[in-house]
Amino acid sequence: MRxxxxxxxxxxxSRISKVLIFGYFLLIFSIAILSTIKVELGPINFHLAEQGIFNFPYIWHFNTFVIALLKVFFAIIIVAMIGNEYSNKTLKQNLIDGLSKAEFLRTKVYAILAFVVISTLFVFIISLILGGIYSDYNELQIIFMDLEYLLAYAVKLFGFFTFCLFLSILIKRSAFALGFLALWQVTEGIVFGLMKWKLSDLIPQISAEQVFQFFPLNAMGNLIKEPFTRLSAIQNLADQMGEAFTKDYSVSFFNIAIVIVWSALFIRGSYFLLKRRDL
Amino acid sequence: MSNTLLELNELTKKYGGLTAVNKLSLSLTKGKVYGLLGPNGSGKSTTLGMVLNVINPTSGTFQWYDGSLTTHEALKKIGAIIERPNFYPYMTALQNLTLICKIKQCSTDTIEELLKLVNLWDRKKSKFRTFSLGMKQRLAIAAALVNQPDLLILDEPTNGLDPEGIHQIRELILTIAQQGTTILLASHLLDEVEKVCTNVIVLKNGVKYYEGEVEGLSQSFGYFEIATENNEQLLNFLEAHPAIGEISKENKYYKVNLTQDVSTAVFSKELQKKGILLTHFSKKQPSLESQFLSLTQTKEHATPTN
Known part of the structure; x- marks a missing residue:
């Protein structure tokens, strides 16, 4: 707690982190504004909230997916805070003042955890309210179905933030750490492409997808699959065009395990770097 | 409880092929004021970095409070300023000190008194980044004292300051020393150390050359500064005298090194008997600077392996 x-x-x-944190929670609120989108163009009458995106239990899937996109705000805060601890040499001063390296890392991890918990609660409450207003189904059983999306949301955020933590400790400069994060994303894609192209020739027993699911950013992305093709409106559209999406949208616990293992590795790795380096 | 605050045992730090600190052993006792002397690059800051948990030793050990506390627990009872003051630039003086109290788990009651002591109370609500270097350094001193430390470590505290700033910091250190706080002052500025320290540790190229009281640093009995009107007569007398060592001429005076303890009264009487009339006569102790130079230079010849 200390x-x-x-x-x-x-x-x-820090004014910047305060603004970013407030901005983040404001943006979560602003998802409620989505519900007010109404388009009336002659015969076409489109009201987003009535397309079923706020129906229980689908809302858990939709909201966790969309709101998770905002995680980059807090990622910037983490990366900037660590970068500043290095450039202002306050990390050094913290250690001299009697914080151990493990304790220093724990301050960061606890802050991430606190943020993830608050953010998950926020998503829970907002979804409950929006669902309460717009959902066609209001039986308790249905409302509290599919809550594992919230768990997936929390794990996804935690995994992503610990990755940012590790990168910023590794690279020490915030701008470069964010750049590296983007580069990493691209690299995962390229490696996947290469594997799809060549891997089955080299090792026929393993498919590229099997390996790819273990990549950190991809594993985090897989936690909550995109919810759009699950919408009945779009499903109907696809049916008419003679195509059917047969996709598994559920949360895979194997996937959760992969991301948790990555988080643990990132925290261990951060500690290892802190421990080994002279300041 | 023992009075040993810190003990180093063959502490060594290597950077690649360079040995910054070489098998350094020493111990610090409560109530003394230590000077850690040595030219730039002699390993002072590296040594402090190791005991302050920011540099990993290559080999050797150190322990705080006879090993009864872990390093980071011990550091909560220590105050230290290394090179430059490091604070959060976006926080005010008051906020920065409050944060340090949280880290050190000490009371915030001392903050007001300390900010007044270092003349920053009027600026307590200014952000750290608006401070001048002298103000930053003074805030660092306040920060190091906020937990009423058992030991205050200062590494080159007057580096980069203007004469007024240097004077202010020195006055502060003297005040703190008089209050009985144990101090370890690392510096290459010898007069800084000479003014406040009771004990000195001399480092060069990471090797300890001397550890002990300031007075014991050289075995010197001091020297006379003499001027007469009849130099030839004086030199004849001096060369015959059993207590006289090396004689050199500096400006108008002869600098006469003593090999035994000779009082001014006795010596001037002897000169009078010989009929030598003095125009200038005084007894002096060599400055810390010249003692330091002679110590590090003679050792260099004595131990060429280092």
């Missing part, structure tokens, strides 16, 4: 307080004190007194 360690969390220390980190929150640092965050709270």
């Amino acid at each position: 360690l969390l307080q220390i980190e929150l004190y640092k965050l709270w007194h």
Whole structure:
């Protein structure tokens, strides 16, 4: 608790991180604005909220997926905070003042955890409210179906933030760490493409997808699959065109395990870097 | 409880092929004021970095409080300033010190008194990034004292300051030393150390050359500065005298090194008997600077392996 307080004190007194955190939660709220989108063009009468995106239990899937896109806001805060600890040499001063390296890392991890918990609660409450207003089904059983999307959401955020933590400790400069993150995303895609092209020739027993699911960013992405093709409106459209999506949208616990293992590795790796380096 | 605050045992740090600190052993006792002397690059900061948990030793050990506390627990009871003041630029003086109190788990009651002591109370609500270097350095001193430390470590505290800033910091250190705080002052500025320290540790190229009291640094009995009107007569007398060592001429005076303890009264009487009339006569102790130079230079010849 003391360690969390220390980190929150640092965050709270920085104007930039305050603005970003407020901005983040405001944006989550703004998903409610989506519900007010109405298009009336002669015969076409489109009201987004009535397309079923806020129906229970689909809303858990939809909201967790869309709101998870905002995670990049907090990622910037993490990367900037660590970068500043290095460039202002306050990391060094914290250690001299009697924080151990493990404790320093724990302040960061606790702050991430606190943020993930608050963000997940936010998503839960907002979905509950929006669903309460717009959902066609209001039986308790249906409302609390598919809550594993919230778990997937929390794990996804935690995995992503610990990855950012690791990168920023590795690279020490915030701009480069963010650049590296983008580069990593692209690299995963390229490696996947190469594997799809060549891997089956080399090792026929393994498919590229089997390997790809273990890549950190892809594993995080796989936690919550895109919800759009699951919408009945789009399903109907596809049916008419003679195509059917047969996709598994559920949350895979194997996937959750992969991301948790990655998070653990990122935290261990961060500690290893901190421990080994001279400051 | 023992009075040993810190003990180093053959502590060594190598950077690639360079040995920054070489098998350094020493111990610090409560209540003394230590000077850690050595030219730039002699391993002072590396040594401090190791005991302050920011540099990993290559080999050797150190322990705080006889090993009864882990390093980071011990550091909560220590105050240290290394090279430059490091604070959060976006926080005010007050916020920065409050954060340090959270880390050190100490009371925030001392903050007001300390900010007044270092003349920053009027600026307590200014952000750190608006401070001048002198103000930053003074804030660092306040920060190092916020937990009423058992030991205050200062590494080159006057580096980069203007004469007024240097004066202010020195006055502060003297005040703190007089209050009985144990201090370890690392510096290459010898007069800085000479003014406040009771004990010195001399480092060069990572090797310890001397550890002990300031007075014991050289075995010197001091020297006379003499001027007469009849130099020939004086030199004849001096060369015959059993207590006289090396004689050199500096400006208008002869600098006469002593090999035994000779009082001014006795020596001037002897000169008078010989009928030598003095125009200038005084007894002096060599400065820390010249003692330091002679120590590090003679050792260099004595131990060429280093």
